Every structure is written in structure tokens, then in C-alpha cells.
Amino acid sequence: MNLRGERQADFAYQAVYRYMINLINEVSLDMPVKLPSLRQLATRLNVSISTIQYAYSLLEKEGRVYSVAKSGYFAWPVAANPLMAAGADLLERLYAAARRPGMVVLSGDEPALLGALDGALLMLERQLVRRHPRQLQPWSQPCGVWELRAALAARYTSSPTRCWQADDVYIGADLRGVLEILIDVLGLKGAAVLVESPCDWLILRLLQAAGVRVIELPWQVDGRLDLARLEHLLRHEPVHLVLLSSVVGMPSGNVMLNYERLRVAQLLEEYGCWLLENDTFGELGFAQNHTALRNQVNPERLIVFSSFEKVLGPEAPFGYVLSRHLSSELQRQFLLRSFRLSSIRQRAIAHLYQSGRLDQHLQTLRQRLREQADAMSQRLDQRLTGRVTYRMPLAGASFWLHASAPVDMRQVFQRLLAQQVVIAPGELFSLSGLHHQQLRLSHAFNGHPNLDAALDALALALLQAQSA
Structure with a gap:
């Protein structure tokens, strides 16, 4: 065919x-x-x-x-069977349930659901196909087309000393593929990596599958980073790489204060640690006055990764990494992976950056996310008062909820599946048994007819699953 x-x-x-x-x-x-x-x-x-x-x-x-x-x-x-065996892997059960027809999926964090740029990308692609009919797939660019790499380098440059070149940018098929390459290039198998917690389950599962020793640094209840714990771990554990969010830690929604960022940078420098910065939600903070962590740390010990999907939608699944070092090994790994990426799609994304269309889109998307968060907060206060506590999110499309009373969150998850509602239990965001009393709840809905009923079902499930 x-x-x-x-x-x-x-x-x-x-x-x-x-x-x-x-x-x-x-x-x-x-x-x-x-x-x-x-x-x-x-x-x-x-x-x-x-x-x-x-x-x-x-x-x-x-x-x-x-x-x-x-x-x-x-x-x-x-x-x-939508319920699956209760003893099956929790993440697989969540995937299975979330992808069945008729489910109210409250487990995700997909900001682009409120506004993707699929139509703009397709229109730009058609224009580029007519303009470059003989250059649709130049496979000699395994790290991504120059236009997009240059656009990303320019966007991440913030000063003459904190600058990037197109050759420092590497683009892969998706975030998973890019992270797998980073794990290989950095030689993380058997190494100790310090990771903020809660942490995205994709990252955790990839590190776990690669045999990485993951040390978790939990955010505190008040939304602050435990700097004393961070220093203790750096002093007493053989940590050479720290994985932290650039601006907003998701799904917790916490933001470092200025003095915290400065102290983190000092500790990383003192102990000679590299920063692997997760910038997946870096463009999606509701406020734009937060300084990215990468602008405080030593740029010689910095690697940044992110993807376009959270901002642009599923038509832009590419992941990317920025690194001044390891260039020969990164180029080799990207070449071996043979990512056959659409050059037309990449050029279309580059045009969104260069034309200012992306910034316009981000302004609208942030506003819609903030409005949706406010609306969901009102619903939570009306329907789950006394059942959960939470801090208002500062980015993304989800809330990080804490059960007010001790509960069996797996039982809550299972009860809700029977009513065609899917939540993300907090334990998915940890490898060491943390966050059993938390859950992630999406707020990226546009007038969903079953949302109030789903929240009522959640309130009842939390009550029924309270520990004796």
C-alpha cells in the first residue's frame, strides 16, 4: 500500500x-x-x-x-472490562480507562485542549509545500531543521552569557524519544538522580526502566522547596544530576521564590551538580513575571528539555533538548535513532515562533487556562468542601488535590471507574510511595455536561474510602 x-x-x-x-x-x-x-x-x-x-x-x-x-x-x-483487575499496574489501568468511550477523564493535564494551533500548522504546511515542492523531506538533518533549531535557540537566549546557538538544539520525534537519548548519553544507568516530587510519570517510568537510582525531593505542603533537605542530599548522596522544573513544578503547581532559585543555583555550583531542567510547562505559567531556573544556574552545567505538544497540541508532538556540551554524542545518538521528522511541519512551527503568532497564541491560552482554573476552583469549593484541600495552580491545566481525611486513593480510583470517571491518583507521580493522599484533577473542560456529576461522585468516593 x-x-x-x-x-x-x-x-x-x-x-x-x-x-x-x-x-x-x-x-x-x-x-x-x-x-x-x-x-x-x-x-x-x-x-x-x-x-x-x-x-x-x-x-x-x-x-x-x-x-x-x-x-x-x-x-x-x-x-x-473497564475496571480491569484491581491488582494490575495502576498506570495501565488509568490508560485503559481514559481511552474508553463515554468516560469523563479528569486525570490529564493537556493545556492545548483549550486551544491548539492545528489549523494554523496545516495552513502553513500547505503554503510551504507549494513554496518548496522539492524539499519536503531532507533526511540529512537528523537533529531537526535549521530554521526550527535557530528559532528555539533565539527564544532561550536571555543574555550574551546565557545564549544558545542552533547547533545546541536537538529535535526528536517526541518527548519520550528525546529523554531516552538523554538517559543514554548521560550514562545514567546505575547513577543517582535527584528529582523533584511529585514528578511526571513519563519521566519517572523512563528513569526506572533505565536502571537509574531516583532520589525524590518532595515539595513541602506550603509550596516551598525544602532547601535544607536538598543540601543534605547533595552532601551525603552521590548526586551528579538534579532534575527540576524551569518555572512551575507540575503537577504540584509550585513556583520557587527568587531566594530559592538563587540558593538552588549556589548548591548546584557548590557540589558540582548538573541541572536537567524540565521546561515542558515553562511557557504556561499564568503570570509571566517568573524567572526560569536556567537563568540562575551555571550555563556550563545545564541541559534543558521540553516539547511543543503542551502548547501547540497533538499535531506538534516533537520533543527537544538544548545542550552546549556532549554535542558529538548527541549528534551520534540522534543519527542512530533516525528520527524521520517532517521538515515541513518543523518549518511551520518555526514560522509560528518567528512571526509572533506563538506569543499571541500563548497569551490567549494562558488567559483561558486561568479562567478555567477559577471556574474549577468555584466548583471544588461548592462540591468538595471538607473532602479536599488545594493550592490554586499557577500553570497548566490541572489541580493537585489533597484528601482532607486519610483515604485509600486506589479505592477512590476504582469506585469512580465504575461511574465512568477517571482521576490520576497521586502515587503515580512518585516511585518511592509518596503522595498516596493526593490526586491530579484536570480543569481543561469546555462546558462538559457531566462535570458536576463527576465531582459529586468524587466527593462520595472520598467519603466512602476513608480509612478506618
């Missing part, structure tokens, strides 16, 4: 999407089914791997497939 000729009617990923829909409809109705890999489908359909990635991203957002690190993509059959 050759899909290249179908570009005249639509983009290739749309044809791949339709092909995958038919494939998924043929799978067993009794158990999850592993789907072909990106490379297998690219070979079978004679399209690029990035085209397959776009199609899978759309299917994942629609709840038709889910991904498992190191394993690939799976289809959840509609007829499968």
Missing part, C-alpha cells in the same frame, strides 16, 4: 489515520492488542515515521490507542 499519492487529496497522516482506524476495528474484543511499530508501519505504507507518529498521536488523543514506554502502542478494545 502506497500512501504518497494521496497527498493531493489530503495529508499523508490522514490516510494513515483512516488505515489505523480500520486496523483497530479488526482487533480482538477480549484483550489489549499490540499495534505495529512506527517503523513497521512506515515501511508497510511507504510513508515517513513522523507521519505515522502524527496519526498515532491523534488516535491516542481520541482514546483509541495508548502507549507504553519501551513497548509501543496498544489498542484498547471497546468491549474490554
Whole structure:
């Protein structure tokens, strides 16, 4: 089957999407089914791997497939048991439930649901295809097209001493692929990495799968970073790499104060530690007056990673990393991975940066996120008073809730599944058993008809699951 000729009617990923829909409809109705890999489908359909990635991203957002690190993509059959076995992996159960039709999914943190730039990207792609008909896929750029790398370098430059060049930027198919490369290049297997907690489960699972010794530094209840604990760990543990958020720690929604950022920078310098900065939500703070941590630390011991998806939506799944060092090894690993990324899509994203369209989009998106957070706060106060406590989020599309009374959060999760509601228990954001009394709750909804009923069900489930 050759899909290249179908570009005249639509983009290739749309044809791949339709092909995958038919494939998924043929799978067993009794158990999850592993789907072909990106490379297998690219070979079978004679399209690029990035085209397959776009199609899978759309299917994942629609709840038709889910991904498992190191394993690939799976289809959840509609007829499968939505509750699953209570002893199964909690994250797999969450993935399975969130991707079933009819579920009220309160577990995510997808800001772009309130405003993606899919239409703008597709329009720019059409313009670029007409302008560069012979340069659609220059595969000689394994680290990303120069235009996008230069745009990112310019955006992250803040001073003559804290500047980046296009050659310092590396772009991969998605955030997972970029993080896997970083883990390999940095030689983290068996090493101790200090990670803020709570931390995104994708990061935690990748570190765990790579044999990294993860040391968690919990944010305090008052939203402050435990600087004394940080210094203790750096002094007594063989930590060479610290992973912290650039501006807002998610899902906790905490922001470091100026003196905290300065103290963190001093400690990293004193103990010779590198900072691996997570900038995934760096552009999504409701207020724009926060200084990124990278602007305080030694730039010679700094690596930054992020992705476009949280800001632009599923049509821009690429992940990226900025590093002044390790250039030869990073280039080698990106070349070996053979990310066949759409140059047209990358150029379209670069145009959004260069034209100022991205900044306009971010201004609107931040406003909508703030409004949604205020509306959800009112709902929480009306329907969960006495059941949860929380701090107002400062970024993203979710709340980090604390149960007011001790509860079995897994029981809460299971009870809600029976009522077609999905939450994200806090234990998913830790590898060492933290956050059992917390949960992440999305607020990125546009007039969802079942939201109030879902919150009432959550309040009842919390009451019923209180520990004796």
C-alpha cells in the first residue's frame, strides 16, 4: 500500500489515520492488542515515521490507542472490562480507562485542549509545500531543521552569557524519544538522580526502566522547596544530576521564590551538580513575571528539555533538548535513532515562533487556562468542601488535590471507574510511595455536561474510602 499519492487529496497522516482506524476495528474484543511499530508501519505504507507518529498521536488523543514506554502502542478494545483487575499496574489501568468511550477523564493535564494551533500548522504546511515542492523531506538533518533549531535557540537566549546557538538544539520525534537519548548519553544507568516530587510519570517510568537510582525531593505542603533537605542530599548522596522544573513544578503547581532559585543555583555550583531542567510547562505559567531556573544556574552545567505538544497540541508532538556540551554524542545518538521528522511541519512551527503568532497564541491560552482554573476552583469549593484541600495552580491545566481525611486513593480510583470517571491518583507521580493522599484533577473542560456529576461522585468516593 502506497500512501504518497494521496497527498493531493489530503495529508499523508490522514490516510494513515483512516488505515489505523480500520486496523483497530479488526482487533480482538477480549484483550489489549499490540499495534505495529512506527517503523513497521512506515515501511508497510511507504510513508515517513513522523507521519505515522502524527496519526498515532491523534488516535491516542481520541482514546483509541495508548502507549507504553519501551513497548509501543496498544489498542484498547471497546468491549474490554473497564475496571480491569484491581491488582494490575495502576498506570495501565488509568490508560485503559481514559481511552474508553463515554468516560469523563479528569486525570490529564493537556493545556492545548483549550486551544491548539492545528489549523494554523496545516495552513502553513500547505503554503510551504507549494513554496518548496522539492524539499519536503531532507533526511540529512537528523537533529531537526535549521530554521526550527535557530528559532528555539533565539527564544532561550536571555543574555550574551546565557545564549544558545542552533547547533545546541536537538529535535526528536517526541518527548519520550528525546529523554531516552538523554538517559543514554548521560550514562545514567546505575547513577543517582535527584528529582523533584511529585514528578511526571513519563519521566519517572523512563528513569526506572533505565536502571537509574531516583532520589525524590518532595515539595513541602506550603509550596516551598525544602532547601535544607536538598543540601543534605547533595552532601551525603552521590548526586551528579538534579532534575527540576524551569518555572512551575507540575503537577504540584509550585513556583520557587527568587531566594530559592538563587540558593538552588549556589548548591548546584557548590557540589558540582548538573541541572536537567524540565521546561515542558515553562511557557504556561499564568503570570509571566517568573524567572526560569536556567537563568540562575551555571550555563556550563545545564541541559534543558521540553516539547511543543503542551502548547501547540497533538499535531506538534516533537520533543527537544538544548545542550552546549556532549554535542558529538548527541549528534551520534540522534543519527542512530533516525528520527524521520517532517521538515515541513518543523518549518511551520518555526514560522509560528518567528512571526509572533506563538506569543499571541500563548497569551490567549494562558488567559483561558486561568479562567478555567477559577471556574474549577468555584466548583471544588461548592462540591468538595471538607473532602479536599488545594493550592490554586499557577500553570497548566490541572489541580493537585489533597484528601482532607486519610483515604485509600486506589479505592477512590476504582469506585469512580465504575461511574465512568477517571482521576490520576497521586502515587503515580512518585516511585518511592509518596503522595498516596493526593490526586491530579484536570480543569481543561469546555462546558462538559457531566462535570458536576463527576465531582459529586468524587466527593462520595472520598467519603466512602476513608480509612478506618
